[in-house]
Amino acid sequence: xxxxxxxxxxxxxxxxxxxxxxxxxxxxxxxxxxxxxxxxxxxxxxxxxxxxxxxxxxxxxxxxxxxxxxxxxxxxxxxxxxxxxxxxxxxxxxxxxxxxxxxxxxxxxxxxxxxxxxxxx
Amino acid sequence: xxxxxxxxxxxxxxxxxxxxxxxxxxxxxxxxxxxxxxxxxxxxxxxxxxxxxxxxxxxxxxxxxxxxxxxxxxxxxxxxxxxxxxxxxxxxxxxxxxxxxxxxxxxxxxxxxxxxxxxxxxxxxxxxxxxxxxxxxxxxxxxxxxxxxxxxxxxxxxxxxxxxxxxxxxxxxxxxxxxxxxxxxxxx
Amino acid sequence: xxxxxxxxxxxxxxxxxxxxxxxxxxxxxxxxxxxxxxxxxxxxxxxxxxxxxxxxxxxxxxxxxxxxxxxxxxxxxxxxxxxxxxxxxxxxxxxxx
Amino acid sequence: xxxxxxxxxxxxxxxxxxxxxxxxxxxxxxxxxxxxxxxxxxxxxxxxxxxxxxxxxxxxxxxxxxxxxxxxxxxxxxxxxxxxxxxxxxxxxxxxxxxxxxxxxxxxxxxxxxxxxxxxxxxxxxxxxxxxxxxxxxxxxxx
Numbered sequence: 001x002x003x004x005x006x007x008x009x010x011x012x013x014x015x016x017x018x019x020x021x022x023x024x025x026x027x028x029x030x031x032x033x034x035x036x037x038x039x040x041x042x043x044x045x046x047x048x049x050x051x052x053x054x055x056x057x058x059x060x061x062x063x064x065x066x067x068x069x070x071x072x073x074x075x076x077x078x079x080x081x082x083x084x085x086x087x088x089x090x091x092x093x094x095x096x097x098x099x100x101x102x103x104x105x106x107x108x109x110x111x112x113x114x115x116x117x118x119x120x121x
Numbered sequence: 122x123x124x125x126x127x128x129x130x131x132x133x134x135x136x137x138x139x140x141x142x143x144x145x146x147x148x149x150x151x152x153x154x155x156x157x158x159x160x161x162x163x164x165x166x167x168x169x170x171x172x173x174x175x176x177x178x179x180x181x182x183x184x185x186x187x188x189x190x191x192x193x194x195x196x197x198x199x200x201x202x203x204x205x206x207x208x209x210x211x212x213x214x215x216x217x218x219x220x221x222x223x224x225x226x227x228x229x230x231x232x233x234x235x236x237x238x239x240x241x242x243x244x245x246x247x248x249x250x251x252x253x254x255x256x257x258x259x260x261x262x263x264x265x266x267x268x269x270x271x272x273x274x275x276x277x278x279x280x281x282x283x284x285x286x287x288x289x290x291x292x293x294x295x296x297x298x299x300x301x302x303x304x305x306x307x308x309x
Numbered sequence: 310x311x312x313x314x315x316x317x318x319x320x321x322x323x324x325x326x327x328x329x330x331x332x333x334x335x336x337x338x339x340x341x342x343x344x345x346x347x348x349x350x351x352x353x354x355x356x357x358x359x360x361x362x363x364x365x366x367x368x369x370x371x372x373x374x375x376x377x378x379x380x381x382x383x384x385x386x387x388x389x390x391x392x393x394x395x396x397x398x399x400x401x402x403x404x405x406x
Numbered sequence: 407x408x409x410x411x412x413x414x415x416x417x418x419x420x421x422x423x424x425x426x427x428x429x430x431x432x433x434x435x436x437x438x439x440x441x442x443x444x445x446x447x448x449x450x451x452x453x454x455x456x457x458x459x460x461x462x463x464x465x466x467x468x469x470x471x472x473x474x475x476x477x478x479x480x481x482x483x484x485x486x487x488x489x490x491x492x493x494x495x496x497x498x499x500x501x502x503x504x505x506x507x508x509x510x511x512x513x514x515x516x517x518x519x520x521x522x523x524x525x526x527x528x529x530x531x532x533x534x535x536x537x538x539x540x541x542x543x544x545x546x547x548x549x
Contacts, residue, residue, distance in 0.1 A: 008124060009124075009230045009231045010231070011128050011131060011231070012127065013222075013225045014222070016225075017218055018138075018218070020217075020218070021214050022142055024213075024217060025142070025211070026141070028210050032147065034147055034189065037189075038150055038154050038189070042138060042141070042154070042157065045161050045177075045181070048161075048165070049161070049164070052168045052173065053231060054228065054229065054231075055168065055170070056168045056169055056231065056232050057169075057239065058123060059232075060169065060234075061169060061361075061362050062169040062170070062362070063169070063258070063259040064364070065250050065251050065257040065258075065259065066257070069362075073170075074239050074243045075243060075263060076242060076243055076246070076263070078172060078173050079260055079263045081170070082172055082173055082260065083272070083275050086180070086275055087275065087278050089180045089184055089185060089188075090278055090279050090281075092185060092188060093283075096188050096192040097286040097289040097290050098289060100192060100195045100196060100289075100290060101293075103195065103196040103197075104293060122312070122359065123360070126315065129319050129322075129323070130322075133322060136326055136330060137330070140329070140330040146335070148335060149335060149338050151383075152338045152339060153338070155383075159342075163349045171368060174368060175367075175368050178375055179375060182379050183379055187382055190382065190383065190386045193386075194386065310413075310458075311417065313417075313418060314420060314424075316421075317421035317422070317425045317428075318424055320425060321425065321431075323428075324428040324429070325428070328431050328440070334437070334499065336437045336497070336499060339493075340444055343486050343487075344448075347447065347483060348447070350475070350479065354456070354459060354475070355455065358459060358462070366468060370471065373482065377486055380486050380490075384489045384490065387493055387497075388493050388496060
C-alpha cells in the first residue's frame with residue numbers, strides 16, 4: 001500500500017524534479033531554438049519552485065506583518081527568487097535576439113539544419 | 122487545505138508541461154507557456170510568495186509571451202519535423218532526475234515549521250519588520266533596504282541585457298522590429 | 310462555502326487545462342488559456358478569503374488586466390502577423406489567407 | 407448572521423455557475439459554443455462570487471478592490487471572447503450550426519469512420535496532432 005500522506009508531503013519535491021527533468025529534456029533534445037528557449041524558461045520556473053516550496057509553512061501566511069498573526073512563511077527565498085525572475089527575463093530577451101540573428105544568418109532555426117550548413121561550409 | 126490546492130495546481134502544471142513537450146506548433150507552445158505562467162503564479166501565491174507571484178505573472182505571462190511572439194514573427198514560426206525519440210537525451214535526463222530525487226528525499230517535509238531553514242535568519246528579519254521602522258512587507262524591506270545594492274545590480278543586469286539586445290539586433294534589415302523588441306525587454 | 314467555491318474553481322481549471330491540451334485548433338487553446346487566467350483570478354480571491362487574509366486583491370487586479378492584455382496581444386499577432394500593426398488603417402484588408 | 411447567509415448563497419451560486427461553465431468547456435462541440443460557457447464563468451460566475459465576497463466584507467478597502475475586480479472581469483471578459491470570435495471567424499472557422507451538425511452526423515453514419523458529433527474526442531486528438539496551424543481551410547478536420 002502506498003502511503004499517500006507521505007507522497008502528498010513530498011509532492012512538491014517530486015513535481016519540481018519532474019518539471020526540471022522534462023524541461024531539461026526539451027532543452028537538450030528538441031531541435032527548434034524557440035522551443036529550446038521555452039524549455040529554458042520552464043527550467044527557470046521549476047528552479048523558482050525548488051526555492052519556494054521549502055519556504056512555505058503550513059498554517060502561516062505571507063510575510064506581510066499584521067497584528068494578531070504569529071506565523072509567517074520564510075521571506076528570504078522570496079527575495080532571492082524575485083531577483084532571479086528579473087534576471088531570467090533578461091536572459092530570455094538576449095536569447096531570443098540571438099535566435100533572430102541566427103534566423104538571419106542561416107535562414108533556419110532548426111539545430112540540425114544549422115549543423116548541416118556548418119558542415120558543408 | 123493549502124496542501125490540497127497546491128497539489129491540484131502542481132498536477133495541472135505537469136499536464137501542461139507534457140503538452141508543451143509533445144506540441145509541435147510553436148504558436149500553441151507559446152500559448153501553453155502563458156497558461157503555465159499563470160498556473161505557476163497561482164502556485165506561488167498558494168506558497169505565500171505574494172510578491173513573487175505578482176512578478177511572475179507580469180514577467181512570465183506578459184513580457185515573455187510578447188517576446189516570444191515577436192521572435193515568432195521575425196522567424197516565421199514554422200513547424201518542424203524531426204525524430205522525436207533520442208535515447209542519449211532520455212538517459213541523461215532520467216539519470217539527472219533520479220539523482221535529484223535521491224538527493225531531495227532527505228529534505229524536510231513540506232510546510233514543517235521546525236525545518237532548519239526557518240530557524241536561523243528569517244526570524245530576525247521578521248522581528249525587524251515588526252519592531253523597528255521597517256515596512257510591513259518583509260520582502261520589500263529586505264529587497265529595498267538591506268539589499269538595495271543588490272537590487273541596483275539587478276537593474277544593471279536589465280540595462281545590460283537591453284543594450285545587448287540592441288547591439289545584437291542592430292545591423293538587421295528591418296530596424297523597426299528590432300527596436301520594438303528592445304523596448305519590450307527594457308520595460309522590465 | 311469558500312471551500313466549495315475553491316473546489317469548483319479548481320475543477321473548472323482542470324477542465325480548462327484539458328481543453329488547452331486537447332483543443333482541436335488554435336482558438337480553443339487561446340480561449341482555454343484566457344479561461345485559465347480568469348479562473349486564476351477567481352481562485353486567488355477565494356483562496357485569500359479561505360485563508361483569512363483577503364488583502365492581496367491588488368494581485369488579482371494585476372492578473373485580470375495582464376490576462377486580457379496577453380490574450381489580446383496574442384490575438385492581434387495571430388490576426389495580423391505583427392504586433393505593431395494599426396488595425397484601423399487596414400479595414401477590409403482580408404489577411405485571413 | 408444574515409450577512410453570512412446571503413454571502414454564502416451568492417458564493418455557492420457562483421461556484422455552481424463556474425462548475426456549469428467548466429462542464430460546457432469540455433462538452434460543447436466547437437469554439438463558438440465553448441465561448442458561450444466561458445463567458446458564463448466570466449460574467450455570472452465571477453459576478454456572483456465577487457458579490458458574495460463584497461457582501462461579506464462590507465464597505466472597506468477590500469470591498470473597493472473587489473468592486474474594481476468585478477468591473478474589470480465583467481467588462482473585459484466579453485471583450486476577450488468577442489476578440490477570439492472575431493479572430494476565429496477571420497481565420498475561417500465556421501460556427502457549427504444545428505443544420506451542420508445534422509449533416510455531419512448523417513455523414514458520420516454513412517462513413518464507418520468515427521466522426522460522430524458527440525464523441526468530440528477522437529477527431530480532436532487527430533486534428534491537434536495534425537497541427538492545424540492558422541491557415542483556415544484545414545479547419546474542416548475537426549468534426
